[in-house]
Structure formats: structure tokens, C-alpha cells
Amino acid sequence: MGGTVLDGKRISREIQEELRPRIAALAARSRPPALAVVRVGDNPASEIYVRNKIKACRDLGIRSIEIRPPGNISTDELIESLKPLTADRSVDGILIQMPLPPQIDASAVTMYVIDPMRDVDGFGVISLGYLVLNEPAPRACTPAGILELLKRYQIPIAGRHAVVVGRSNIVGKPMALLLLHENATVTICHSKTSDLAGECRRADILIAAMGRPAAITASHIKPGAVVVDVGMNRISDRSAVQSLFAHDPVRLAAFDKNGSVLVGDVEPRAMQELSSAYTPVPGGVGPLTIAMLMANTVQIAETRLGC
Numbered sequence: 001m002g003g004t005v006l007d008g009k010r011i012s013r014e015i016q017e018e019l020r021p022r023i024a025a026l027a028a029r030s031r032p033p034a035l036a037v038v039r040v041g042d043n044p045a046s047e048i049y050v051r052n053k054i055k056a057c058r059d060l061g062i063r064s065i066e067i068r069p070p071g072n073i074s075t076d077e078l079i080e081s082l083k084p085l086t087a088d089r090s091v092d093g094i095l096i097q098m099p100l101p102p103q104i105d106a107s108a109v110t111m112y113v114i115d116p117m118r119d120v121d122g123f124g125v126i127s128l129g130y131l132v133l134n135e136p137a138p139r140a141c142t143p144a145g146i147l148e149l150l151k152r153y154q155i156p157i158a159g160r161h162a163v164v165v166g167r168s169n170i171v172g173k174p175m176a177l178l179l180l181h182e183n184a185t186v187t188i189c190h191s192k193t194s195d196l197a198g199e200c201r202r203a204d205i206l207i208a209a210m211g212r213p214a215a216i217t218a219s220h221i222k223p224g225a226v227v228v229d230v231g232m233n234r235i236s237d238r239s240a241v242q243s244l245f246a247h248d249p250v251r252l253a254a255f256d257k258n259g260s261v262l263v264g265d266v267e268p269r270a271m272q273e274l275s276s277a278y279t280p281v282p283g284g285v286g287p288l289t290i291a292m293l294m295a296n297t298v299q300i301a302e303t304r305l306g307c
């Protein structure tokens, strides 16, 4: 028994396969789409994220450009260094890989500097404004991927109660707005919510995006709810891993091999047993983010090239 697994890897592949003919049409008519990724400094996590994005571009025939400003650059210098990229009209999507070094004002760079027409991550103020108005513009990739996943699994949204835990500008808030535009009744929870478990138990669709390993437990989940676990938390404490995955010898073996495992924001066993459908971690939300980045890049290229 247990909920249906919402297979993010499969849906991600599906989305990317559907992009191939659109990319081929762009290449035949004008040129392939192009994505520029700005990676500041040497953050190892960023290196992996960027490598995966560039690989996805290569696999699909999207041209990728990686820009590597030094890790000690100031906010003003970074903004200045982006000007040639902005001037290069052959680039469709531009993104700044997070996290940025601490001396950089990340909001200033992501929200106000990227050309709104090419804001492929949808983090800029103009893109966010269009989202509020439900007008077309690139949407933040993770929430857009979650919506796509729910739709492709034909999970009804209209009229249902969705609870989003987390109110960040890149996940929680855009997710809540996307669900609202699909006519869900939406509650947004955050660290000051007074009865988190009570609010979550009202959810037909529960989205956990808080960055707190396994903080959502059986007491937060209404039986039969659809649970989407956005959290990606790496834990290396053996006793925590043991208590979370006592039922899962595969994950315990993975921990023994690697010394850490990836855990979502939802307690995995509770999610499997109580939900009607759920996204596993890993293999749920994560793969969708890259697929939607590719989709946004293609969409921007089509708009810019008039296709």
C-alpha cells in the first residue's frame, strides 16, 4: 500500500523530449536557442548544478555559454561584467547560479539586473509581476515543474485546498501563485505560522519547501493528500538516517557507501503511507527544475526569434 510515486525523472524526460522538435525548428529557421549561465567563484555545489545544466543543453542541442567571474568580485563589478552578456543579442536565456558569495547582494543581481525578456529563471521583479498578474513570462523553474508534474499526473487542483510551506521568492511564493491561478484555495505557511501541523492537515495538496529535513511528519499529513516534497537536505548523522530510513535497506546501504543521504522536508515513511501520491527525494521535484529551465530557454528563443 501507499501513495503513487510521482516520477519526476520520467516527467522531466518527457518534457525534454517534447522540446526536441521545437529546438530543431528554431535551428532550421534561424539558430539553436542559447542559454548563458553565470557562475561566480568556485562553490562546489554550484559547479555540479551548472555542469548538469550545461549537459542538459548539450543533450538537447541548446547552445550554452558559461561565464565565470572571480569569487571575490563585488556587486557593482559583477553587474558591470554582465553588460557584454546583456548586449549579446544571440543569447536567449541568462541566469545567475545561486548561491552567490556572501559579499554580493544576491537580490540586487537576480531581481534587477537580468534583462526581463531573457530572465530564464523568472526571478526578476518584472517576471514576478507578470506572475502575480497571471500574464505570460518565464516562471521560476522549480514551482513551474511542480505544476507541470501535477497536471501530467492529472491531479485535480481547482477547488482543492493547497498548503505551501515556505514563502521564498524562488519557490514558496511563486508556487502559491501558480496554484492560485489554477483555482486552488491556497494557504502559505512560514516559520512564524502558529499551528503548522493543523494548517498542513487541511491540505488536499501539500507542498513542503522549507529546507528542514523531515520536518513534516505524520501529524502534518491528511490521509489521502497529495504531498510534494521540494526539500533537498543532505544529512550525514547516522542516527538520524537510521531513524528516517529504518524501513528502507536501499537508502541505508547508500548511506553506508557515501556517508550521507539526501532527505526531503517530509518524513519519507509518513509521506509514503499517508499520501495518495507523493514526490520521492531524490527523483521527484529535482529533475523537473532542469527540464523547466530548458523549456523556458526554448520559449524565450521562440518569442525572440518570432517563431
Ligand code: NDP
Binding pocket: 142, 165, 166, 167, 168, 169, 170, 171, 172, 189, 190, 191, 192, 193, 196, 209, 210, 211, 212, 215, 230, 231, 232, 233, 285, 286, 287, 289
Ligand atoms: P528558503 O530558505 O529561502 O525558504 C525557506 C522557507 O521555509 C522560508 O519561507 C521559511 O520561513 C520557511 N520555514 C523554515 N523553517 C520553517 C518551519 N520550521 N516551519 C515553517 N516554515 C519554515 O528556501 P528555498 O525556498 O530556497 O528552498 C526550500 C527547500 O527547497 C530547500 O531544501 C531547497 O534545497 C529546496 N529546493 C529544491 C529545489 C529542487 O530543484 N528540488 C530547487 C530550490 C530549492 P520564513 O520566511 O518565515 O523564514
